[in-house]
Amino acid sequence: MKGQSSVPQAGIESTLGDARLQLAIYTATGRLIDHRKKAVSEEALPDYQELRRIAHELKRHTIENLDYYLAQVERKVAERGGKVVYCEDGAEVSRFVLELARARGERLVVKSKSMTTEEIHLNEALESGQVEAVETDLGEYLLQLAHERPYHIVAPALHKTRYDVADILTGSLGVERETEPEKQTKIARGVLREKFLEAGIGITGANFVVAGSGAVVVVENEGNARLSSSAPRIHIAVAGIEKLIPRARDLAVFLKLLGRSATGQALSVYTSFLAGARREGEADGPEEFYLVLLDNGRSKLLADRDKRESLYCIRCGACLNHCPVYRKIGGHNYPWIYSGPIGAIITPQFHGVEQDPWLPFASSLCGACAEVCPVKIDIPKVLLKLRAEVTASGARGGTERRVFRVWAWVMAHPWWYGVLGKMAAALSPRPAGGGWVNKLPGWMAVGPLGSWLKERDLPPPAEQSFRSQWERRRRGA
Amino acid sequence: MATGRVSIFVTCIVDQVFPRAGMAMAEVLERLGYEVEFRAGQTCCGQPAFNSGYREEAAVVARHFLRVFEGAEWIVVPSGSCGSMIAHHYEELFPGDQEMAKRARALEGRVFEFSRFLLEVARTDDVGARYEGVVTYHDSCHALREMHIKEGPRRLLGKVRGLTLKEMDIAEECCGFGGTFSVKFPEVSGGMARTKVASIVRTGAEAVVSIDSSCLMQLQGALSRAGVGVKTMHLAEVLAAR
Ligand code: SF4
Numbered sequence: 001m002k003g004q005s006s007v008p009q010a011g012i013e014s015t016l017g018d019a020r021l022q023l024a025i026y027t028a029t030g031r032l033i034d035h036r037k038k039a040v041s042e043e044a045l046p047d048y049q050e051l052r053r054i055a056h057e058l059k060r061h062t063i064e065n066l067d068y069y070l071a072q073v074e075r076k077v078a079e080r081g082g083k084v085v086y087c088e089d090g091a092e093v094s095r096f097v098l099e100l101a102r103a104r105g106e107r108l109v110v111k112s113k114s115m116t117t118e119e120i121h122l123n124e125a126l127e128s129g130q131v132e133a134v135e136t137d138l139g140e141y142l143l144q145l146a147h148e149r150p151y152h153i154v155a156p157a158l159h160k161t162r163y164d165v166a167d168i169l170t171g172s173l174g175v176e177r178e179t180e181p182e183k184q185t186k187i188a189r190g191v192l193r194e195k196f197l198e199a200g201i202g203i204t205g206a207n208f209v210v211a212g213s214g215a216v217v218v219v220e221n222e223g224n225a226r227l228s229s230s231a232p233r234i235h236i237a238v239a240g241i242e243k244l245i246p247r248a249r250d251l252a253v254f255l256k257l258l259g260r261s262a263t264g265q266a267l268s269v270y271t272s273f274l275a276g277a278r279r280e281g282e283a284d285g286p287e288e289f290y291l292v293l294l295d296n297g298r299s300k301l302l303a304d305r306d307k308r309e310s311l312y313c314i315r316c317g318a319c320l321n322h323c324p325v326y327r328k329i330g331g332h333n334y335p336w337i338y339s340g341p342i343g344a345i346i347t348p349q350f351h352g353v354e355q356d357p358w359l360p361f362a363s364s365l366c367g368a369c370a371e372v373c374p375v376k377i378d379i380p381k382v383l384l385k386l387r388a389e390v391t392a393s394g395a396r397g398g399t400e401r402r403v404f405r406v407w408a409w410v411m412a413h414p415w416w417y418g419v420l421g422k423m424a425a426a427l428s429p430r431p432a433g434g435g436w437v438n439k440l441p442g443w444m445a446v447g448p449l450g451s452w453l454k455e456r457d458l459p460p461p462a463e464q465s466f467r468s469q470w471e472r473r474r475r476g477a
Numbered sequence: 478m479a480t481g482r483v484s485i486f487v488t489c490i491v492d493q494v495f496p497r498a499g500m501a502m503a504e505v506l507e508r509l510g511y512e513v514e515f516r517a518g519q520t521c522c523g524q525p526a527f528n529s530g531y532r533e534e535a536a537v538v539a540r541h542f543l544r545v546f547e548g549a550e551w552i553v554v555p556s557g558s559c560g561s562m563i564a565h566h567y568e569e570l571f572p573g574d575q576e577m578a579k580r581a582r583a584l585e586g587r588v589f590e591f592s593r594f595l596l597e598v599a600r601t602d603d604v605g606a607r608y609e610g611v612v613t614y615h616d617s618c619h620a621l622r623e624m625h626i627k628e629g630p631r632r633l634l635g636k637v638r639g640l641t642l643k644e645m646d647i648a649e650e651c652c653g654f655g656g657t658f659s660v661k662f663p664e665v666s667g668g669m670a671r672t673k674v675a676s677i678v679r680t681g682a683e684a685v686v687s688i689d690s691s692c693l694m695q696l697q698g699a700l701s702r703a704g705v706g707v708k709t710m711h712l713a714e715v716l717a718a719r
Contacts, residue, residue: 324653328668362658363655365655391531408534412540438702452663455698456670456702457697459494467492
């Protein structure tokens with residue numbers, strides 16, 4: 001565990017100050033917002049709210065009975081000739097993959113997009129074990145070339161314009177500069193095709209793991225996950241334990257919601273059901289199949305009644321797109337690879353609230369996230385709980401608590417409240433002409449007031465508070 | 478003519494900074510025939526502490542509120558945010574205290590955000606107001622998403638003589654206030670306000686109307702800083718005008 005972090009002020013300011021980046025984020029998320037809006041409209045999906053409710057219930061049921069479904073999936077995968085591998089943490093996953101690669105004599109892994117493997121830095125771990133891992137999702141591939149982490153859980157290279165992409169491709173592959181997206185795709189595809197042919201192991205993530213059948217479901221738009229899971233001899237799917245759903249028919253609910261919430265697509269271009277190793281008589285599929293089920297802190301969340309709904313997330317990214325904070329500060333100022341509202345609630349739960357004590361506070365609690373979340377996670381509620389945990393941990397220091405103690409005392413003592421209000425009104429400068437305060441004398445422009453004035457003008461307190469005016473009116477009447 | 482006594486909770490920010498919004502609300506209620514009482518012991522709803530993670534401190538203030546408004550039949554609040562705090566969050570401030578939790582629960586049906594009171598209790602969408610001008614309406618987040626107040630204020634504005642309502646392209650987007658968020662993350666909060674201000678300006682409206690004074694403080698602060706001559710008005714002020 002790292003030491004305690006503080007607000008990434010420099011990063012936030014540089015993101016806010018970069019007009020090109022701001023436009024890229026705003027445009028890309030804006031497009032996703034528009035597409036989703038159409039896809040879940042009353043005309044397009046009349047039972048949308050009902051689907052959300054069912055999805056929430058299905059997730060709740062699965063998470064509350066996870067032991068049962070984990071045992072079931074293990075059996076089902078074995079029946080299909082595959083093997084479930086439980087891993088406590090990232091180190092166990094990389095050890096497993098490296099040992100398997102060594103035993104089979106494989107040196108190249110192709111990977112399709114998976115936040116779970118990003119979470120455990122699998123690529124780096126494999127590199128250091130002399131196994132090359134190549135991302136095959138275009139966005140992920142670009143970021144791998146640029147040595148960056150995903151900016152967004154669905155659109156990892158959301159912040160890159162095509163000019164940025166041109167720079168990356170030229171810089172790392174030495175190809176001629178090409179700014180046309182189609183041509184850029186062609187260049188990347190050319191490189192990746194070779195890798196697919198050569199690789200002995202394919203690693204994918206999983207959007208859903210069907211406990212009742214042992215199938216891994218992966219949705220994508222590029223076809224690279226399909227290739228990653230079928231071209232190489234060995235397929236390893238890495239999934240967090242919360243990815244389980246009970247039955248294949250539950251997909252009718254989740255698939256309707258996922259594509260629409262993520263990109264506004266009724267269904268993603270490819271939905272693959274990856275069900276174990278190739279069996280006798282089958283023409284394709286891998287020779288060996290492993291389902292890695294990763295805990296990495298998840299079971300800790302299971303124990304927490306109030307917050308475990310955080311595990312219902314299907315990683316659609318809608319909460320990021322709709323979050324006015326994410327849209328300002330982008331994905332890289334969040335302390336972990338999970339950014340936006342979902343990142344703000346799971347990061348402190350996985351890493352401990354003391355580690356990034358500022359994170360649950362980086363929200364105006366506007367609730368736009370919960371409004372669009374397809375599985376109805378009450379994100380603001382969880383943020384509020386986390387804030388209370390941060391203050392209880394002492395990570396915000398004692399001064400703030402003392403201030404709130406005194407404040408609460410004053411608010412419970414109306415006489416003092418009235419007197420202090422009058423004092424503030426008397427002390428406040430009043431611009432001629434009745435305007436708002438643009439600047440305060442140095443000694444006053446500190447703390448919250450100074451902070452407010454950085455960005456906005458400040459209203460002077462009313463010369464006569466409501467209570468004084470009311471009292472006067474009452475006496476006059 | 479409606480009858481009955483309503484108790485108003487003007488909120489600390491209206492009391493100290495925007496008293497005219499409170500006076501306007503009282504005026505509209507009186508015009509409708511209500512007897513308006515202002516219980517002088519009132520202060521704040523406790524939300525600043527609650528949203529900052531200090532639940533015990535928030536509970537101290539909530540306890541005070543419950544004491545002050547004991548026995549009030551209707552409590553009308555010129556704020557969706559404070560109204561929601563009282564109606565939806567007080568209960569969780571008293572875990573393990575059955576008695577207080579019960580008292581908090583009992584408030585839920587008695588606390589009304591101002592526009593909702595007009596529509597649901599007074600059952601009117603026309604309070605006889607006249608306001609000449611073009612305005613735009615800002616949906617404040619807690620009213621919209623915790624109390625599902627969206628059409629009500631627009632209906633009321635629609636009945637104001639002389640008023641033209643022009644919608645923003647992002648009326649539902651947060652203004653960036655967020656209580657202590659506005660001073661903990663001033664640059665982000667300020668950026669959010671500027672995005673909203675740009676949308677307000679695009680409507681060509683001369684005033685932006687909201688049912689929450691805290692949003693209006695944020696927006697007016699940003700408008701004033703940007704030198705944009707659009708004013709902010711609480712819904713009650715528009716409805717009191719004639
Ligand atoms: S929290 Fe909800 S909206 Fe956000 S990514 Fe997860 S499922 Fe999607």
